[in-house]
Amino acid sequence: MEPGLSTRLPAFFALGLLTAGSGMRPAVAQEPVPWLEEAEEPELLNLSDDSEPWAWCYKKSLENGEQLPYNPRIYKRWHADKAWGTADLIDVLTTASEEMAWLLPQADPVVIGDISTRNGGRLDGHKSHRGGVDADVGLYWGEGQMFMQGFRNVSPKDLDARANWLLIRSMLDTGRVERILLDQALVRVLRDHVIETGELSREEAWRIFPATGDGEMWRQQGVVHHVAGHRHHMHVRVFCPER
Numbered sequence: 001m002e003p004g005l006s007t008r009l010p011a012f013f014a015l016g017l018l019t020a021g022s023g024m025r026p027a028v029a030q031e032p033v034p035w036l037e038e039a040e041e042p043e044l045l046n047l048s049d050d051s052e053p054w055a056w057c058y059k060k061s062l063e064n065g066e067q068l069p070y071n072p073r074i075y076k077r078w079h080a081d082k083a084w085g086t087a088d089l090i091d092v093l094t095t096a097s098e099e100m101a102w103l104l105p106q107a108d109p110v111v112i113g114d115i116s117t118r119n120g121g122r123l124d125g126h127k128s129h130r131g132g133v134d135a136d137v138g139l140y141w142g143e144g145q146m147f148m149q150g151f152r153n154v155s156p157k158d159l160d161a162r163a164n165w166l167l168i169r170s171m172l173d174t175g176r177v178e179r180i181l182l183d184q185a186l187v188r189v190l191r192d193h194v195i196e197t198g199e200l201s202r203e204e205a206w207r208i209f210p211a212t213g214d215g216e217m218w219r220q221q222g223v224v225h226h227v228a229g230h231r232h233h234m235h236v237r238v239f240c241p242e243r
């Protein structure tokens with residue numbers, strides 16, 4: 001790290017990405033874990049309760065879930081019955097959305113798609129979203145716009161890099177985000193943005209927005225990384241709650 005760099009680092013570096021605070025491991029340093037969206041091994045769906053600590057919240061159910069409150073000024077919640085998540089996830093979504101309303105008051109409210117059902121379990125159209133730790137979140141395009149009536153593809157040239165970076169940063173600032181999945185073409189735009197604006201050093205930018213790695217998607221490192229088919233929203237996963 002070059003001298004003096006720490007004084008320019010955004011808050012989230014102090015809060016959790018580079019240091020493991022309050023028992024939560026930073027995503028950049030933790031072991032990659034199987035990711036149900038891409039998992040082909042059927043046994044991943046049959047994890048027992050004494051599986052690895054990270055495993056239980058991927059699999060079947062949501063316990064003590066909270067519902068994302070109705071708050072249309074701050075965010076648009078698509079389906080109330082699919083807006084249930086862990087306390088951490090609900091807090092990440094509300095905190096980041098409130099911060100966006102403050103940082104970019106002219107921007108559209110954040111669009112929040114499927115999370116999980118009240119008790120979790122299989123959710124139509126998703127392989128994950130079972131344990132209240134996954135949420136689909138819209139992407140800003142143009143100048144702070146979001147598609148309100150359903151996710152639509154956003155091309156790299158239409159992506160509002162600044163607004164999406166602010167949203168991602170707000171979520172990472174909570175220290176509770178395990179990873180964010182996004183198509184690599186959009187990851188690249190965000191990485192270029194944070195380097196060009198000087199918000200992050202090259203090294204930091206590549207660590208948060210890595211290149212597409214070899215091998216299975218769920219073995220990828222880095223916080224915001226590639227998954228195919230995510231050009232119209234980002235998939236946000238928070239850490240499993242302590243049990």
Ligand SMILES: [Zn+2]
Pocket residue numbers: 126129134135136235236
């Ligand atoms: Zn998703």
